[in-house]
Amino acid sequence: MSRKQVSLRAVHPVEHNRDALRRALDWLLEERIFEDLALHGNTSWRPVEFVALTLLWVWSSKHALTEAFTEAHTWSKRLLGRSALDSYQGLVGALVTWTPKLLPLLLERIHRLMEESCAEHWRVGRWCPLAVDGSRGDMPRTRGNEARFCAKNYGHGVTAKYRKKKSKGMRRKRNRQSPGRPARPQMWITLLWHMGLRLPWSWKLGPSDSNERRHFIELLDAENFPENTLFCGDAGFVGYDFWRAIVDSGNQFLIRVGGNVKLLKKLGHVRQRDGLVYSWPNQAMQKKQPPLVLRLVRLSDGRKPIYLLTSVLVERELSHPLTARLYRQRWGIEVQFRSLKQTFGRGSLRSRNPDRALMEMEWSLLGLSVIQLWAVHEQLQAGLLPEHLSVAAAIRAVRQCFEELRERPREGQDLRSRLLHATIDSYQRTSSKAARFKPKSYTIPVAGRPVVSIAKRRHNTHLRKHFPKLAA
Numbered sequence: 001m002s003r004k005q006v007s008l009r010a011v012h013p014v015e016h017n018r019d020a021l022r023r024a025l026d027w028l029l030e031e032r033i034f035e036d037l038a039l040h041g042n043t044s045w046r047p048v049e050f051v052a053l054t055l056l057w058v059w060s061s062k063h064a065l066t067e068a069f070t071e072a073h074t075w076s077k078r079l080l081g082r083s084a085l086d087s088y089q090g091l092v093g094a095l096v097t098w099t100p101k102l103l104p105l106l107l108e109r110i111h112r113l114m115e116e117s118c119a120e121h122w123r124v125g126r127w128c129p130l131a132v133d134g135s136r137g138d139m140p141r142t143r144g145n146e147a148r149f150c151a152k153n154y155g156h157g158v159t160a161k162y163r164k165k166k167s168k169g170m171r172r173k174r175n176r177q178s179p180g181r182p183a184r185p186q187m188w189i190t191l192l193w194h195m196g197l198r199l200p201w202s203w204k205l206g207p208s209d210s211n212e213r214r215h216f217i218e219l220l221d222a223e224n225f226p227e228n229t230l231f232c233g234d235a236g237f238v239g240y241d242f243w244r245a246i247v248d249s250g251n252q253f254l255i256r257v258g259g260n261v262k263l264l265k266k267l268g269h270v271r272q273r274d275g276l277v278y279s280w281p282n283q284a285m286q287k288k289q290p291p292l293v294l295r296l297v298r299l300s301d302g303r304k305p306i307y308l309l310t311s312v313l314v315e316r317e318l319s320h321p322l323t324a325r326l327y328r329q330r331w332g333i334e335v336q337f338r339s340l341k342q343t344f345g346r347g348s349l350r351s352r353n354p355d356r357a358l359m360e361m362e363w364s365l366l367g368l369s370v371i372q373l374w375a376v377h378e379q380l381q382a383g384l385l386p387e388h389l390s391v392a393a394a395i396r397a398v399r400q401c402f403e404e405l406r407e408r409p410r411e412g413q414d415l416r417s418r419l420l421h422a423t424i425d426s427y428q429r430t431s432s433k434a435a436r437f438k439p440k441s442y443t444i445p446v447a448g449r450p451v452v453s454i455a456k457r458r459h460n461t462h463l464r465k466h467f468p469k470l471a472a
Contacts (some may be wrong), residue, residue: 016408017401018079019417025052025079033109035103045084045094045372047258051078053084053100054095058360058367061399065092065350065360078405092351093360102339103362104334107202110369115226117377121386124329125322127230127252129195132237133214136186137341138348139357145185148354151209158447183208187349190215193234195329197376198386200336200369205358213242220249230254230294230312232330235447240284244290247311254310254318254326257449261309263296267455268463268470276313277452280459296452297323307450318396332387340392344368351451371398378419 015023034047056072056079069088076083085091115122122128139145188210192201202223204215216237229251234259246253264278270290280291295313297320299306308327312318341347346364351357368391375394376386397418401409411417463470 014128015414015416017415018405021081021398021401022406024415025237027111028113028370029111030372033105034102037105047102048248049076049080049082049084049095050098051106052080053091053361055367055370056402058363059395059398059402061345063350073229075402084378086303092356095363096273096355099359099362103366106366110373111201113373113377114194114199115135118197118380119385120380123228124196124326126317127228127326128226128324129230129232129329130217130225131193131195131199131330132190132212132233133193133233133333134190134210134215134236135337135341136187137346139185139187140350140352141184142352144354145352145357146183149185149187149207149357150183174234187357188212188215189337189340189361189365190219191333191336191365191385192216192219193333195326196386198332198336198389199372199376199424200365203362203365205361213237213239217242217245220245220251225249225251228252230318230326232326234330235260235395240279240281240289240292242291243294243309243311247292252311252318254312254323255307256327257296257309257450258306259449259451261450262389263294263309263452264291264449264455264459265452266293268467275315277309278455279309285459285462288466290470291463293470296305296450299324299384305449307447309450340365340368343392344395363369368395371395374398378416379423382420383421384420389421390422390424394419397422402443 001262009033029048029051031046031048037047039047053072053076057074059070060068060071062068062071062405066088069091073083073086082472085094139149186208188206188208190204190206190210190212191430193199194201202219204219206215213236216231231251231253233253233255235256237253237255238257238261243253243255261279262281263277264280267278275295275297276292277294277296279294284291292311293313295310295315297306297308298308299320306327308323310318344364346361349357349360351360372389372391375389375397379389380386397415398419401415
């Protein structure tokens with residue numbers, strides 16, 4: 001190393017890994033966010049130290065949960081000078097008790113940091129866009145997990161009975177030779193994901209047969225969302241009651257619709273306005289519920305038309321170009337699930353107890369969100385966009401710093417530099433990344449076109465009788 005390089009390093013020393021990680025945790029965790037948390041009289045740990053230990057535990061690359069705790073315990077002592085708890089059983093027992101109280105406080109803190117430090121991408125247009133989708137994760141096959149997470153009517157539904165009846169002759173001999181195994185326990189994850197920052201917002205967990213729309217409604221009732229929140233979903237988030245719950249909460253939606261959606265046109269005051277339609281099923285009419293006035297937007301991905309339904313009726317507030325941009329950004333939630341399950345290694349949980357499995361997934365989602373927030377925050381300051389982030393590289397950067405906790409890194413190898421360089425490939429690919437081996441019977445589902453029919457006389461009569469203002 002030259003004398004000039006030595007002098008420059010003396011003037012601007014590279015931050016020690018331990019100091020950089022402690023500063024990052026201090027930015028995330030503050031004592032005041034837990035000031036209203038009532039602890040038991042015999043609780044020996046402070047909330048900040050307890051949360052830090054849990055994050056270190058889920059960040060560990062060790063496969064076994066006990067080995068991950070041993071590593072996190074060591075990291076916590078070197079980083080903070082002490083560990084909140086000294087045993088794995090003590091940690092998971094405390095997490096089962098305290099996770100429901102700690103998680104809302106931490107998510108509120110993360111939302112505030114997202115808005116304050118990433119304000120430029122907090123909104124797309126005038127909207128705070130949140131994508132919603134669901135996915136499943138595998139779990140160990142234990143009696144407790146099967147009882148809590150397996151579908152109760154697995155193999156006895158209408159579709160399953162039809163398939164058995166259709167292939168009864170072909171399956172009889174094969175089933176005698178190798179009888180099928182019971183359903184593997186799986187956890188359903190319904191995720192809300194910020195589309196502008198490409199960061200998880202909140203989530204709801206349940207058994208494998210959970211209803212993602214019901215999960216979303218529970219999140220909608222439990223949380224306070226920013227003004228002008230726009231929820232974006234795929235063709236599974238449809239239905240009059242579902243859409244009405246979003247509108248009644250003061251928020252808006254942008255949902256893809258297909259052939260399973262029936263709409264009306266030329267009804268009431270929207271009769272002459274292009275693109276505006278009614279959602280008014282017979283069941284809602286019988287209950288004397290008002291029709292929903294919506295706007296149908298037709299886009300194209302270059303191969304087939306895409307139909308989107310939105311509650312934003314004024315086109316200048318949600319134009320066609322902005323609609324297309326938002327729906328393209330919604331695809332990022334699928335990449336988020338891949339990052340959680342494959343990159344972060346939570347496609348198959350390790351906890352054999354159902355309560356601990358829920359806790360493991362809750363904190364895994366939070367731990368991954370924190371790493372992504374750190375990286376996005378650093379990259380935005382350097383002028384990079386959120387879509388440039390490589391989640392795999394960000395996870396690797398944090399883990400490497402913990403593994404070298406006592407060392408002073410070389411220039412360009414400190415935590416901030418590693419997070420700045422945690423970006424996706426910038427080169428132009430010359431071949432497809434798609435797998436060469438594909439199932440022969442694989443078919444891509446197509447949403448189709450929604451059924452839009454002209455309102456009948458009974459619709460207009462019912463509208464004039466019960467909702468005269470809409471009929472005017």
